[in-house]
Amino acid sequence: MPFPRLIPCLDVTAGRVVKGISFQQLRDVGDPVELAAAYSEGGADELVFLDITATLENARTMVEVVARVADVVSIPFTVGGGIRSADDAARLIEAGADRVSINSAAIARPSLITEIANLFGSQAVVVAIDAGGGRVHSHGGTTAVGRDVVEWAREAALCGAGEILLTSIEQDGQRSGYDLALTAAVRDAVPVPVIASGGAGNAQHVVDALRVTDAALVASIVHDDPSQLPALRDAVQAAGIVLRPLPEVVT
Amino acid sequence: MSETLIVDYGAGNTRSVRAAFARLGETTMLSAEPDAITSAEFVVLPGVGSARAAMEHLTETGAADALRERFRAGRPILGICLGLQLALEHSEEDGGVATLGLLEGSVHRLTEGRVPRLGWALVSPWGDSFYFAHSYAARSSATVATADGVTAAIAAGSFLGVQFHPEKSGAAGERWLASCRSRA
Numbered sequence: 001m002p003f004p005r006l007i008p009c010l011d012v013t014a015g016r017v018v019k020g021i022s023f024q025q026l027r028d029v030g031d032p033v034e035l036a037a038a039y040s041e042g043g044a045d046e047l048v049f050l051d052i053t054a055t056l057e058n059a060r061t062m063v064e065v066v067a068r069v070a071d072v073v074s075i076p077f078t079v080g081g082g083i084r085s086a087d088d089a090a091r092l093i094e095a096g097a098d099r100v101s102i103n104s105a106a107i108a109r110p111s112l113i114t115e116i117a118n119l120f121g122s123q124a125v126v127v128a129i130d131a132g133g134g135r136v137h138s139h140g141g142t143t144a145v146g147r148d149v150v151e152w153a154r155e156a157a158l159c160g161a162g163e164i165l166l167t168s169i170e171q172d173g174q175r176s177g178y179d180l181a182l183t184a185a186v187r188d189a190v191p192v193p194v195i196a197s198g199g200a201g202n203a204q205h206v207v208d209a210l211r212v213t214d215a216a217l218v219a220s221i222v223h224d225d226p227s228q229l230p231a232l233r234d235a236v237q238a239a240g241i242v243l244r245p246l247p248e249v250v251t
Numbered sequence: 252m253s254e255t256l257i258v259d260y261g262a263g264n265t266r267s268v269r270a271a272f273a274r275l276g277e278t279t280m281l282s283a284e285p286d287a288i289t290s291a292e293f294v295v296l297p298g299v300g301s302a303r304a305a306m307e308h309l310t311e312t313g314a315a316d317a318l319r320e321r322f323r324a325g326r327p328i329l330g331i332c333l334g335l336q337l338a339l340e341h342s343e344e345d346g347g348v349a350t351l352g353l354l355e356g357s358v359h360r361l362t363e364g365r366v367p368r369l370g371w372a373l374v375s376p377w378g379d380s381f382y383f384a385h386s387y388a389a390r391s392s393a394t395v396a397t398a399d400g401v402t403a404a405i406a407a408g409s410f411l412g413v414q415f416h417p418e419k420s421g422a423a424g425e426r427w428l429a430s431c432r433s434r435a
Contacts, residue, residue: 001364001365001372001399002368002369002370002371002372002383002399003370003371003372003380004370005369005370005371040421045370045371067266070264070266070267070270071266071270071273072270074267074270074271074274074418074419074420074421074422074424074425075382075419075420075421076382076384076416076419093264094264094266095266096264096266096267096270097264098264098267098384098419118301119300120264120299120300121299121300121301121367121386122367122386123367123369123384123385123386162367162369162386163367163369191365191366192365192366192367193365193367193369193370214365214369214370215370244370244371244373244380245373245380247379247421247422247423247426
């Protein structure tokens, strides 16, 4: 088995990484390329970039961001937000993204998962599921779809999803821990890896998630500050989770 | 000037491979031109898409025969991920595909653990961890390194193939690519 993964998530709009409690209170936290390089230095196993506004104009900007990141950063990264077609996915992958994450568009049309998987392989398609009350929500978690999360995860994997990114809407931003029961239920239902997301407030929460599943998304726990990542890695390892050994820095 | 040719076989993320060589100070060109493939100083067969689509593209463009000729002539080829798998004789992917047949062996769907197999794994006997993202793996007498029992590298004659992505494996990957390139 590969090592469990810690995956920092960067919210991007108009070519900048932002942080906010709501869209009305966004704060600029920096340049995506600089932050990505710093997370990579700090021992991130992968990165996720989420285009949080996903307008047509932002989609074009995102392709440019992806190309700049791919030129500089040598760890894998996933890009999500606003991907509605195989062409959208192809533009991002050809610009250098390793994988794309799709959410609302896959709910509306599950065959989109298969189309992207046929072009680039299952490992290139992440299906993001926003879960509230055990039910699937679309459009950034705002719209209840009425589908059972576990059942949708199973269908997504059958359609060719290579990974499930499972976010608990209730836990997100609460800093009281991941939804471990739901994460375990999804993990048991699908043969593909599952990334836990939403709710990490301390290193123990990350440890708890990595005992249940393959990877944990981290965002606010590192305060959008890459310099916090080595300490988180150390704390997770001190609790007995073995992360990948980082190569010694050759100076 | 040394130049590395990245074999172009349709859609996919070749930018990351080119960027990794650029970080080493190497220029790269993307091509499926048979003459360029046989004569380039160094050739990389990258890992994109599916085995069937890749073989169809390589055959149509004449790149498949050029790669066989290059291998017979003892000129270096590096295969990455699907590029490793294509060098063997047969792949189970897409209902079964005859592949380049440079090296003995075949490619089978992974049956243990979560598939696709995603993440970093320790490659022995080399001792570094590299990034893997695959659903199929090689079984070959040319295996020279493994990770958790899965083929991580094969080598025979002038072909070296790795199942992991050195271009996505951070500092360890960069060092590995540099040493691979300097030995070629």
